[in-house]
Amino acid sequence: MGRLTNFFRDVAREMKKVSWPKRQELTRYTITVVTTVLFVAVFFWVIDLGISELIRALIN
Incomplete structure (x- = not known):
């Protein structure tokens, strides 16, 4: 118990x-x-949308 203390x-x-x-720094960083x-999410x-459409076009 002493080690934990x-x-x-x-x-x-x-x-x-x-x-x-x-x-102010925290707000700017956030x-x-x-x-x-x-x-990055939108990118x-x-x-993903482009690759999906490309694969869809290749399959059809």
């Missing part, structure tokens, strides 16, 4: 050393991530 004490000590982002994910959706 020491582990959580060490975790708490290390978390105090972390440089947390400010609210917008960047969401925009990138949406772009692969268009590629």
Whole structure:
């Protein structure tokens, strides 16, 4: 049980050393991530649609 207590004490000590982002930075990073994910999702959706249509055209 002592090892578990020491582990959580060490975790708490290390978390105090972390440089947390400010609210403005966090908002900017979040917008960047969401925009990138949406772009990649749309990109692969268009590629998938194109490949599907190409295969459909080859089969018919």
